[in-house]
């Protein structure tokens with residue numbers, strides 16, 4: 001059964017990131033560029049025993065987003081004397097030590113860290129972290145879907161902690177201050193609720209290990225994009241090799257597509273996809289793929305079955321991948 005301090009010799013590392021972006025000219029390979037890594041190491045009693053705090057000099061987005069500047073108090077001058085991402089990240093990995101269990105507040109930081117590591121071609125030794133916000137929602141607010149921001153959660157628990165600003169290392173310390181309350185709430189759970197929590201955490205870890213792909217397409221219409229077999233191909237999230245479709249991409253409503261693919265070596269993968277329009281008029285494709293469990297495979301197959309027996313006029317959206325490909329071949 002899950003507990004925060006389980007696992008005999010693991011260090012608990014609570015970390016937080018600040019990142020910058022450009023709304024005018026985003027690079028799709030790295031839409032969010034990390035400008036600060038902050039973390040603290042906590043012992044078995046959740047006391048902070050060490051901290052890590054480093055600023056990173058941005059390569060892509062050198063102008064600091066106004067909102068980020070205001071919330072964090074970070075300045076462009078401060079960034080200009082920061083370290084290179086690859087150096088700071090290597091120092092962070094070394095500081096964490098082997099066998100570290102990472103903890104974050106919320107599910108956003110890890111995918112951003114993965115993408116930055118990939119962009120700068122750095123090794124990524126970490127497994128997905130434990131999302132303390134999710135566990136807090138599940139055990140203290142009654143549902144894992146309750147997403148409370150960190151400062152509201154501290155207030156909810158009556159925890160007062162003085163931090164000078166919304167900077168990564170301070171947010172990590174605030175998250176660490178939540179851990180004793182979360183841990184005792186977990187210990188007090190009934191057995192069936194605890195089993196539910198285990199299942200939710202396992203699912204979140206699969207999602208956190210997702211492969212994300214955002215790329216501009218050469219298409220104007222979703223129908224054209226769906227008929228583009230190279231673009232629609234799903235790479236296995238475990239080995240990166242080409243998969244076969246079990247259930248082709250179809251619109252599950254409101255132009256959010258889903259699919260199930262199969263890798264002979266790693267089993268089923270669950271794909272989610274939507275499109276956004278760039279200012280040029282072309283579509284940008286956003287895809288998320290992660291390894292699927294049996295229930296997810298059965299669920300998507302059932303949705304697709306229902307989709308196919310719904311008359312096209314009554315469908316929320318017109319096309320699925322198979323129809324788009326067929327139509328494209330006829331033309």
Ligand SMILES: [Zn+2]
Nearest residue numbers: 236239263266
């Ligand atoms: Zn595979």
